[in-house]
Amino acid sequence: MxxxxxxxxxxxxxxxxxxxxxxxxxxxxxxxxxxxxxxxxxxxxxxxxxxxxxxxxxxxxxxxxxxxxxxxxxxxxxxxxxxxxxxxxxxxxxxxxxxxxxxYTKRLAQKIIQDVLSNDIHSVASKGIVTTEEIERMLKDASEATHNSKPSQLKRLGIDEIALVKGKGHYCAVFIDLDTSKLLAILNGRTKEIIKEALIAWGYEVLDQIEEVSIDLWQGYKNIVTKLMPNAQVVADRFHVMTQINKELDTQRKKERRNVEELIKKAKSAEDKAEYKIILSGLKNSKYSLLQNEDNLNESQTSKLLQVKEVSPILKAMHHFKEKVRKIFNHTDDWYAGVFKLGMWLSRAKKYFPHSNNTIIRWFDEIIAYFDHGTTSGAVEGVNNKLKLIKRSGYGFRNFDNFRVRCLLNWV
Incomplete structure (x- = not known):
């Protein structure tokens, strides 16, 4: 009994x-x-x-x-x-x-996978419950459920990339649902062929319902979206536009510093050398003050910005136009007003930002599309930051598939 x-x-x-x-x-x-x-x-x-x-x-x-x-x-x-x-x-x-x-049971596999998401394979295996081979088998089983999954109710898609190995040129394309900030897919490469194949696998029923796609300023992404998603508006991410402008501003900063350093070397009089050193002092350590949003500068950074403007009229003008275009993006919520303001900016800033000016003209329609709904890749950057953390803690993975599964399971 x-x-x-x-x-x-x-x-x-x-x-x-x-x-x-x-x-x-x-x-x-x-x-x-x-x-x-x-x-x-x-x-x-x-x-x-x-x-x-x-x-x-x-x-x-x-x-x-x-x-x-x-x-x-x-x-x-x-x-x-x-x-x-x-x-x-x-x-x-x-x-x-x-x-x-x-x-092992399915529920044990689920528990182990959750442990792996916050640790790594070797530390979980060291507890003695399962082996590293069993953990990799669990991840492979989980990949079968995620590999052929298709997004539902997807309206706004973000496409970006992440370096699998920093400095080695190996990049992975990532797809993000901008409305839910959910990782939809991570691909072992970023070529047009790989991206196209992954999107086609979703089926045209999914692709036809996508209304907006946010991308960086790469023509390859634009061509793919235009061909596969006829109902989608391509939106050039405003933050990548600002990156282009900041890059050109920083290039000019470096150029002016090199020129002043050369003038100091060639200066024949003490007066000239002292004058050039004052200019150089104003240019030194000025990168953050010039490139960061002016509203976010602290007192010492603001002081450095004023110092730069005093010694370099060109950098002063470029900083003004950089801040002007940032405010256009931040404070314009009407497509017509956006076209007018950005057009005026292009005509006035062309002298100082020739490369950015040409880029914006080539991508004008896609950049202006931002003013319709304010769609950006901000969610994509947030997901990318989390993927980088997973990558750093995922040294126990032996292949890309396990890394991909671990990434996707974080958003299940």
Whole structure:
């Protein structure tokens, strides 16, 4: 009577649907082993769907389950083999809690994957519950569910890239749902062929419903979106436009500093050298003050900015136009006004920003599209920052697929 009651309690503690505990034993140094049986008396033939109760043979083996406290738990399960009355072929029953040819339960795999997301493979494996090979198998199983998944209700898409190995030229393209800030896909490369193949795999039903796509200033992205998403408006990310402008401003800063340093070397009089040194002092350590948003500067940075403007009329003018275009993006919420203001900026800033001017003209329609709904790749940059953290902590992964799965599982 006591034994029957204990078995009932163990079955409730195990908490697996249609599974009962029929025996248990405790092995020192190993853990708890629970002998289980299915409560179902039949199974469905995977070939024809016929219900069969004709038992062909038993197949018992041991798998790992979630531990109970500090005690490891193992299940001795019986994956019975039935014979179909219609097909006359034997088949193994499906067990909801464990995949075929796996040495662990599905719920243990889910727990291990969650641990890996916040740590790395080796540290999780060091706990002794599962091996590194089992963890990689769990990730591979999880990848099957994510690899062929298609986004639903996707309206605004962001396309960007992340360096897989910094400085090595290996980049991965990433797709982001801008409305949910969810990572949709990470690709092992950023070529047009790879990106096109991944998008086509979603199907034209998904692509046709996309209304906006935010991209950086790469023509390849634009060509792909135009071809595959006929209903989507391409939006050039405003932050990449500002990056282009800041890059040209910084190039001029470096140029002026080099010129002044050369003048100091060639100066023949002490007066000239002293004058050039004052200019050089104003240019030194001025990068942040020039490139950062003026509203975010502290007192010392503001002082440095004023110093730069005093010694360099060109940098003063370029900083003015840089701030002007930033305010256009920040304070214009009307397409018509955006066209007018940006057009005026182009005519006045051309002298100081010739390269940025040409870029904006080439991408004018896509840049102006920002003023319709204020769509940017801000969410993409947030996701990219998280991907970089995952990359740094994911040194236990042996291949890109495991890294991709780990990234995608963070947004499941």
């Amino acid at each position: 006591v034994k029957k009651r204990a078995i009932t309690i163990l079955t409730k503690l195990l908490d697996l649907k249609d599974v009962k505990v029929v025996g248990q034993r405790l092995h020192a140094g190993v853990g708890i082993i629970l002998q289980t049986e299915s409560m179902k008396s039949c199974s469905l033939c995977p070939q024809c769907g016929t219900k069969s109760e004709k038992l062909h043979q038993n197949h018992r083996y041991i798998i790992k389950d979630l531990p109970w406290g500090e005690k490891p738990v193992f299940l001795e399960i019986n994956r019975r083999q039935f014979k179909c009355n219609k097909c006359q072929k034997p088949f193994s029953e499906d067990l909801d809690f464990v995949r075929k040819k796996r040495t």
